[in-house]
Amino acid sequence: MDEPVLPERPRLAPGVRLHFDKTRNAWVLLCPEKVIEAEGPANEILRRCDGTRTTADIIDELAAVFSADRAVIAQDVTDMLTELAHKRLLVG
Amino acid sequence: MNAPAPLGLLAELTHRCPLACPYCSNPLKLEDRADELDTTGWADVFRQAVAMGVLQVHLSGGEPASRRDLIEITRAASDAGLYTNLITSAIGLDADRLGRLKTAGLDHVQVSIQDTDPTGSDRIAGYDGAHGRKLAFAEAVTGLGMALTINAVIHRANIDHLTTLVDLAASLGAGRVEIAHAQYYGWALRNRDALMPTRAQIDRAMQELDRLQARYAGRLAIDSVLPDYYARRPKPCMGGWGRRSLNITPSGLVLPCHAAQTIPGLAFWSVRDRSLADIWTHSPAFEAFRGTAWMKEPCRSCEFRELDFGGCRCQALAIAGDAAATDPSCDLSPLHGRIQALAQQAAAEQATEYAYRGRPMRTGVAPIVS
Numbered sequence: 001m002d003e004p005v006l007p008e009r010p011r012l013a014p015g016v017r018l019h020f021d022k023t024r025n026a027w028v029l030l031c032p033e034k035v036i037e038a039e040g041p042a043n044e045i046l047r048r049c050d051g052t053r054t055t056a057d058i059i060d061e062l063a064a065v066f067s068a069d070r071a072v073i074a075q076d077v078t079d080m081l082t083e084l085a086h087k088r089l090l091v092g
Numbered sequence: 093m094n095a096p097a098p099l100g101l102l103a104e105l106t107h108r109c110p111l112a113c114p115y116c117s118n119p120l121k122l123e124d125r126a127d128e129l130d131t132t133g134w135a136d137v138f139r140q141a142v143a144m145g146v147l148q149v150h151l152s153g154g155e156p157a158s159r160r161d162l163i164e165i166t167r168a169a170s171d172a173g174l175y176t177n178l179i180t181s182a183i184g185l186d187a188d189r190l191g192r193l194k195t196a197g198l199d200h201v202q203v204s205i206q207d208t209d210p211t212g213s214d215r216i217a218g219y220d221g222a223h224g225r226k227l228a229f230a231e232a233v234t235g236l237g238m239a240l241t242i243n244a245v246i247h248r249a250n251i252d253h254l255t256t257l258v259d260l261a262a263s264l265g266a267g268r269v270e271i272a273h274a275q276y277y278g279w280a281l282r283n284r285d286a287l288m289p290t291r292a293q294i295d296r297a298m299q300e301l302d303r304l305q306a307r308y309a310g311r312l313a314i315d316s317v318l319p320d321y322y323a324r325r326p327k328p329c330m331g332g333w334g335r336r337s338l339n340i341t342p343s344g345l346v347l348p349c350h351a352a353q354t355i356p357g358l359a360f361w362s363v364r365d366r367s368l369a370d371i372w373t374h375s376p377a378f379e380a381f382r383g384t385a386w387m388k389e390p391c392r393s394c395e396f397r398e399l400d401f402g403g404c405r406c407q408a409l410a411i412a413g414d415a416a417a418t419d420p421s422c423d424l425s426p427l428h429g430r431i432q433a434l435a436q437q438a439a440a441e442q443a444t445e446y447a448y449r450g451r452p453m454r455t456g457v458a459p460i461v462s
Contacts, residue, residue, distance in 0.1 A: 015239020023145030
């Protein structure tokens, strides 16, 4: 089995967009035939997946935004990006 | 009960289609072209849908490309703020029209394939040359850098080809593939004896799917619609009746699901007469099975009632004769043995002739066409 590799400079895959849902007053990730909630930290991570930042850059910025321990943030960011890459919603 | 805001809209732009697949999800009685909503009508529907909270529209049919105004309709959906998904057979589309759809704001394309080899595929579709055109169009989609899903309805004739099928989707550059076991309503119900796989085929297919999901993890998302007749628990059909999604027919009737018209006695309202919000909230068809108050036992007191919503109302009607019964695909249904027996009987028939959707039958049975 191939383990999905974390993209070097992650960006949203074609057909995936971050969208503010005015009805529910919440950020969502619009995907092919799927909608995923993207509030709070998820939103902070996803809005930085622009193909220019590395995963390390994203972790640094999140640690600053949430004034949190970098090791904890690194785990959360890596877990989320890996899961999205696994679902092919993130490429890089 | 209060109606939650819907997320998804299936827009059946037309029931016309060059293909004639024997499992088509359109009703047995197809709507006429003359009754179809026009471009302005659809644009108005999309704006109303967005105001209600709908995020995604699935432009479907029939074959949506049979509409000459498909590009204008797509632009109207995109301008309204919707994520636009085109569900197509690919017949009637080429790279040029695709480019204009992309410019109009199309987000995602789903192309159906019938099988892996041209002869078998074209026989299922009832259309010579379809398979080759589908592959060429799918390559055009990824060639433009657009997101592609390959959808395959699975049944007796192609269920043994899952690996080849997923390999084909991957070679076309798809990011996602849907392995959709046939759902037996309408045309598929009529063709059940020719479509139903055997238990042994299903068991092999489920194991094959597990292996494929592991092999393609991170490269290709493989989603599946499970085979109801061989299931233990029912699917949470539509994510709950009148809870997440709505379906609009070519003429503007608003349905809780594409097969809802098989349920006798439900009154469907039209966007020609009322606002979409009024229909979603108040129409008798949506209120009939919304929430859990309509449920009978064993659903009413079941711990899964908010998870699977009692399964599928149309299947309950088709097998139990009562749309408010527990979906017999659930092993808690007293009729679970009946659906299993029906599956075995249908699979044992080994029928090979299809009643093609919308076409006169050659076997002497009267055709049902609009």
